[in-house]
Amino acid sequence: MNKEDFLKRLEDALTDVSEGEKAEALQYYRDYFEDAGPDKEEEVLASLGAPEEVARNIKEEGTFCEYTEKGFQDGTTQSANAVVVPDQMSSSQNGDQGNANTSSSSQTTKSSDSTTTAVVIIIAILTSPVWVPILFSIFGAILSCIGCFIGFAISGVVLAIAAIITLVLGITCLFSSPALGAIVIGIALILGVAAILFVLLTVVICKYFIPFLVDCVKKFWNWIFKKKKEGAVA
Amino acid sequence: MVFNTGAALLDAIVLAVVSKDMEGTYGYKITQKVRSVIEISESTLYPVLRRLQKDACLEVYDQECAGRNRRYYKITEQGRVQLNLYEAEWRKYSDKIMGLFEKGVVDE
Numbered sequence: 001m002n003k004e005d006f007l008k009r010l011e012d013a014l015t016d017v018s019e020g021e022k023a024e025a026l027q028y029y030r031d032y033f034e035d036a037g038p039d040k041e042e043e044v045l046a047s048l049g050a051p052e053e054v055a056r057n058i059k060e061e062g063t064f065c066e067y068t069e070k071g072f073q074d075g076t077t078q079s080a081n082a083v084v085v086p087d088q089m090s091s092s093q094n095g096d097q098g099n100a101n102t103s104s105s106s107q108t109t110k111s112s113d114s115t116t117t118a119v120v121i122i123i124a125i126l127t128s129p130v131w132v133p134i135l136f137s138i139f140g141a142i143l144s145c146i147g148c149f150i151g152f153a154i155s156g157v158v159l160a161i162a163a164i165i166t167l168v169l170g171i172t173c174l175f176s177s178p179a180l181g182a183i184v185i186g187i188a189l190i191l192g193v194a195a196i197l198f199v200l201l202t203v204v205i206c207k208y209f210i211p212f213l214v215d216c217v218k219k220f221w222n223w224i225f226k227k228k229k230e231g232a233v234a
Numbered sequence: 235m236v237f238n239t240g241a242a243l244l245d246a247i248v249l250a251v252v253s254k255d256m257e258g259t260y261g262y263k264i265t266q267k268v269r270s271v272i273e274i275s276e277s278t279l280y281p282v283l284r285r286l287q288k289d290a291c292l293e294v295y296d297q298e299c300a301g302r303n304r305r306y307y308k309i310t311e312q313g314r315v316q317l318n319l320y321e322a323e324w325r326k327y328s329d330k331i332m333g334l335f336e337k338g339v340v341d342e
Contacts, residue, residue, distance in 0.1 A: 028261055028280050031305055035262030047276040054277040058284075 003033045003041055006051050013055030025058050145213065149205050156198030163191035239272050241282075245291075246320035247271060248282055249313055252292060258308030283307060291316050 001009075007026060014022045029048075036044045048054055124131075166188035174181030239247075251267045252259060265279045286292040291313035296303040309317070 024284065025280060027305060028283075031260065032262050032265070032276075034302065035260060035304070044276065049275065049277065054280075057277050058281055060281075 001045060003045070006033075006045060006048070009051035010055055013052045014058065017055075017059060021058075029054070142213065142217070149202065149210070152198055152205065153202040156195055156202055159191055159195035159198055163188050163195050166191055239274065242320065243324070244272075244274070244278075244282055245286060246317065246324065248279070248286060249291060249309060249317040249320065252307050253309040253314065253317055255308075258295065258306035260304050260306050264307065286313070289316075 007030060010029060011022065011026055014025060017025075033041060033044060166184060170181050170184030170186075170188050172181075173184050247268055248264065251264050255263075261279070261283065264283070265276055268274060268279060269276070283292065287294055287307070289312075290310055292307050293310050295306050295308065297306055298304075
């Protein structure tokens with residue numbers, strides 16, 4: 001038997017193996033002979049043994065099952081957790097292994113995450129007749145608050161303008177009829193005070209109430225988000 | 235050899251051999267190096283290399299050599315992590331056994 005005979009018999013023996021797998025194995029053993037060199041061909045052939053034996057080795061260990069400390073394991077389940085990290089190893093590990101461990105554990109939580117996320121989405125859709133109107137009313141309330149603030153601000157500005165106009169009018173009236181002028185100036189001052197009040201109110205709203213509202217919304221959002229997260233973990 | 239080489243130890247030895255060549259190394263060379271350390275048949279290594287490749291501990295590439303393509307094996311980052319783990323575990327294991335042999339110490 002020479003190299004070519006060996007490869008031919010190996011090919012024939014690799015029956016229930018995928019084409020890709022077969023090509024890989026044949027390539028490997030062809031390489032192997034080439035790298036050993038022609039003068040070592042006899043030696044390699046003797047050491048490799050029967051091609052059928054080599055094929056059985058490939059089929060059993062490579063694709064279907066393999067021998068481990070826990071006995072024979074199915075190749076398909078083995079590949080699911082590519083890198084085997086026995087539990088007792090996790091107690092004493094250096095940084096690199098810690099990484100390996102966390103990456104494998106995060107993978108498992110990720111897969112359970114996706115299922116719980118699906119459940120959360122389904123529940124969210126089913127309960128939508130309840131929370132959609134609530135959400136809309138909250139949104140509406142916020143919007144009306146904002147409308148009120150804008151109203152206050154505009155009132156302040158308009159009152160201020162009115163106060164200035166009235167003041168100018170009052171001063172001009174003061175020359176023709178001092179009494180009427182005094183009244184008009186008095187009205188202007190009242191308008192001015194009202195304008196200042198509205199402006200102050202707007203400032204207070206902008207400074208304190210809006211951040212408070214934003215904070216509330218944030219807290220509410222975080223609360224919902226946290227609940228979702230907790231649900232996902234559980 | 236008197237002692238059996240389990241799948242994990244064989245993986246560790248192969249990863250260690252491959253990791254020593256930064257540019258990667260090929261099947262025949264790996265086999266010779268592994269065989270200089272432990273007694274295994276020449277056909278044992280291909281399934282191990284294939285499995286390590288599937289587990290993403292090794293990556294392969296083909297490079298032209300003397301008018302043909304030779305397949306090279308190179309350790310991946312994941313392979314290095316796995317090798318570190320094997321080394322640490324082996325150290326623990328062999329220390330315990332050596333402790334027992336030399337001093338009769340048994341950790342409890």
